Amino acid sequence: MKQSLRWEIAQWFELKWWKNYLKDKNTIEYLEYKRNYWKNLLEDISEINTNQNQKKILDIGCGPAGVYMIFNNHKVTAVDPLIERYEQSLDHFNQKKYPNVEFIPTTFETFQCKDKYDIIFCLNAINHFQDINRSLDKISDLLMPNGIYVESIDAHNYSVLKKIFKIISVDILHPHQYDIDDYKSMLSERSMTILKLVKIKKRVLFDYYLIVARKSN
DSSP: OOHHHHHHHHHHHHHHHHHHHHTTSOHHHHHHHHHHHHHHHHTTOTTOOOSSSOOEEEEETOOTTOGGGGOTTSEEEEEOTTHHHHHHHOTTOOGGGOTTEEEEOSOGGGOOOOOOEEEEEEESOGGGSSOHHHHHHHHHHHEEEEEEEEEEEEEESOHHHHHHHHHSOOSTTOSOOOBHHHHHHHHHTTTEEEEEEEEEEOOSSEEEEEEEEEEOO
16 A cells, blocks of 8 residues: 555544544543643653743644643644644644644644754654654754654564554554664664653553654754
């Protein structure tokens, strides 16, 4: 299957997944849960210091309840190709609730920006992108020197299954199939030094990781 078609199918299923997941969830309770989730996830990352000075933050593949929710005192840009459909389809997402956030309804590959960012988040999103290598090149370009990049991903545990999943569209939501060493290499190749690698969840086929990296000068 062509990579572009695989990505388009994945996007359709992504929206469908969110509709099913949120249909019975109370809006206020869910949004409070997500704020607490992001705060708890990031509280041990000492490299992210947002207590002093306004930071420029980019949230890539933000979804309807991304990490942008917890940075009220900073300038945030949030990019996702499904933003307009989230607002049309989900009661849990309303752009007006986040006046400090500029929402950009586009793929990251076509995202145009002259700014450089202090912190870039790409949480549970990079393996959803249409062109992962082009996207990582752009992330590196958009980071300020010594800027921090935070990525979370599902990574294969078994090389044999990774090869099979690349050939057959078993994991329809994720067009790209890699293991953790692949993801580490992708960052190192782009002059990013990995500062922290945390296994958040251990699963049978995939483990879920958080990677924190710093761009070299």
